[in-house]
Amino acid sequence: MILLLDTSSPTCKLTLLDGENRVYNEWEAHRELAHNLLRYLREQLESQDKTLHDISAIGAFQGPGSFTGLRIGLTVLNTLAAELSVPIVGAQGEAWEDDAIRRLQLGENDKIVMPFYGREANITTPRK
Numbered sequence: 001m002i003l004l005l006d007t008s009s010p011t012c013k014l015t016l017l018d019g020e021n022r023v024y025n026e027w028e029a030h031r032e033l034a035h036n037l038l039r040y041l042r043e044q045l046e047s048q049d050k051t052l053h054d055i056s057a058i059g060a061f062q063g064p065g066s067f068t069g070l071r072i073g074l075t076v077l078n079t080l081a082a083e084l085s086v087p088i089v090g091a092q093g094e095a096w097e098d099d100a101i102r103r104l105q106l107g108e109n110d111k112i113v114m115p116f117y118g119r120e121a122n123i124t125t126p127r128k
Contacts, residue, residue, distance in 0.1 A: 001050060002057045002104060003041075003080075004097050007033060007073025008065020014044055015097060023048060034072045041076075055084055059100025062090035064118025071115060078112050088113055 004015040012029040015022060027040050045051055060077045063070050074090075081088035090113035091099040 001048075001054045002059060002101065003055050003077075004059040004061075004100060005041075005073055005077060006061035006065075006096070007037070007069040008061055008063055009069060010066075012037070012040070012069075012073075013061075014041065016044060016048055016050070017101065018048065018050075021048075029069075033069060037072065037076055052080065052084065055080065055086055057086050057104045058088040059097065059104060060088060060090045060113045061096050062092055062113050063116035064092070067115075067117055067123075070117065074113050074115050081111075090114070090116075092116055 002017040004017065006013040007029070010028060010030045012027045012033065013024070014027070015024045023044070025044055029036065029040075042052065045054065058077050058081050060074055062074065077088060087104060087109035089100050089103040089108055089110050091097070091103070093099070
């Protein structure tokens with residue numbers, strides 16, 4: 001099963017692709033992404049009678065988008081790919097899912113997907 005995930009906005013977009021079966025879901029994560037992403041992923045897998053161990057490849061939307069959302073999503077996906085020993089690829093643009101699927105089918109593996117923010121990150125200076 002291929003896992004495709006986009007965490008670039010407050011609406012998390014998840015697609016599970018198992019052969020010809022394609023299941024698409026959205027979740028309004030807002031500020032709960034870090035706290036609930038793995039739980040949401042497990043629930044979506046369970047709804048298809050699958051577990052994390054059924055994931056055979058991962059496609060990640062790498063941006064542009066929210067600094068925090070991309071950072072959280074890509075950290076989770078990179079960790080899953082390493083832990084499950086499955087390939088991971090990053091993609092951008094309107095057709096990112098199709099591009100990620102094509103790359104995975106060609107046997108590509110980025111090993112680590114880095115975020116593309118589309119501009120400099122706006123990091124506030126800590127107050128003292």
